[in-house]
Amino acid sequence: MQLPQTNSLEINSEGGILILSINSPPNNYLAADFFKELHECRDLFLSPEVAAIIFTGKGNVFSKGVDLQELGALPSEIDQSILKFGNKIFTFISHLKKPVIAAINGPCFGGGLELALSCHIRLCSEKARLGLPELSIGIIPGLGGIYRLIQVMGEAKALEMILLGDMISASRALEVNLVNRVFPKKEFFNKVMIFVKTLLTARKAAIEKVLMLAAMSRTANEEENIQMAAESFTQLISKS
Numbered sequence: 001m002q003l004p005q006t007n008s009l010e011i012n013s014e015g016g017i018l019i020l021s022i023n024s025p026p027n028n029y030l031a032a033d034f035f036k037e038l039h040e041c042r043d044l045f046l047s048p049e050v051a052a053i054i055f056t057g058k059g060n061v062f063s064k065g066v067d068l069q070e071l072g073a074l075p076s077e078i079d080q081s082i083l084k085f086g087n088k089i090f091t092f093i094s095h096l097k098k099p100v101i102a103a104i105n106g107p108c109f110g111g112g113l114e115l116a117l118s119c120h121i122r123l124c125s126e127k128a129r130l131g132l133p134e135l136s137i138g139i140i141p142g143l144g145g146i147y148r149l150i151q152v153m154g155e156a157k158a159l160e161m162i163l164l165g166d167m168i169s170a171s172r173a174l175e176v177n178l179v180n181r182v183f184p185k186k187e188f189f190n191k192v193m194i195f196v197k198t199l200l201t202a203r204k205a206a207i208e209k210v211l212m213l214a215a216m217s218r219t220a221n222e223e224e225n226i227q228m229a230a231e232s233f234t235q236l237i238s239k240s
Contacts, residue, residue, distance in 0.1 A: 001049045006037040010058060011044075016051035017196055018044065021058045022112075028057045029067040030111045035086040042089070045096060051204070052196050053096070055119060056103035056189070057112075062128065065110025066143070068237070083142050083230040086111075090118040090144055091223060095215045097208040099199055103192045104128045104179065109167070114143035117152060120211065123195060124170045124179040125188045131167035134233075142233025144226040151218065153177055 003011045008031060010021040020041070022028040045053060057063055066086075093100055102108075102116035104124040109131050116122050116130075124130075132141045132149065140146065141162065149158040157176050161168065173179045183191035200207075219225070 001044075001047065004037075004040055004044065006040070008034040009037055009041075011041070013050075014193070015197070016049060016200075017193070018050045018053045019056065020053065021056050022063050023058045025059050026061065028059070028061045028063040028112070030063055030065060030086075030115070031067045032082050035082060035089060039085065039089050042092065045093070045098075050098065051200050052099040052101065053093075054101045054103050054192065054196065055115060056105050056192075059106070061106040062102070062104045062108040063110075063112025063115065064107055065112050065114075068137075080231065080234040083234060084227070086143050087226050087230050090115065091226065094118040094120075094148075097211045099196065099207065099211070101192070101196055103189065104130065104170075105188055109133055110141070110145075111143050114141060114145040114148070117145060117148035120214070121199075122173075122179040123192050124173060124182045125185045126170050126182050127185045128170045128173075129167050130170075130173050130178060131165065132162050133165040133167065135163060136165040139236040140229060140233055142230045144229065146229050147222065147225045149178075 001013055003013060008022065008024050010023040012019045022034070024031060044050065099121065100119040102119040102122045104116055104122060106125060106128050108116055108128055110133060113130055113132055132145050134141050146162060149162065153176050160166070170179065170182045174182050181195065
């Protein structure tokens with residue numbers, strides 16, 4: 001399998017499992033290049049040689065979100081185009097017919113959590129914290145976080161978390177259905193790989209059907225809702 005060379009992602013493969021590590025330490029911010037490079041991986045994601053995809057972060061951080069300093073310095077029309085680009089690739093990931101897993105190895109905030117929410121399954125280190133803190137700086141989640149968090153947690157708990165800017169522990173995230181499993185920090189990635197390999201023992205065609213039907217169960221105006229949030233994000237960041 002030919003793996004692309006990228007700067008903001010470290011890409012590896014193990015037994016048909018594609019592992020993408022966000023690689024912009026120490027905070028693993030999602031810069032504009034991240035979305036471009038992720039888009040360049042589309043054909044790789046669709047490859048029949050790839051049975052599952054894992055997103056994680058290099059070091060001890062999953063991602064602390066979009067690089068707001070970089071984004072705020074750009075003209076508003078470029079700013080908005082990056083958000084549109086990011087939302088398209090996140091939606092593409094969420095509709096893949098092969099399992100996509102977020103291995104949340106550490107802090108997972110803002111756009112980092114929005115990436116994790118676009119994955120089918122979220123596995124979390126016991127030391128991780130998660131949140132969408134955008135309202136604390138006068139903006140809103142702009143990469144599908146509002147829509148997807150409501151889908152995952154239900155409206156009441158999702159709105160509480162977003163409006164208060166709560167940073168919750170891994171154990172709390174498990175309680176409110178934000179993550180599927182919590183693993184010990186020392187054994188985290190080994191446990192993730194065991195989980196994914198176990199998942200892949202099911203018949204491939206059956207996995208594909210389940211993921212297709214799950215995508216169909218989402219509301220018809222998914223893309224419209226996410227796009228409206230992106231437009232609101234860019235309006236607010238330009239005035240902050």
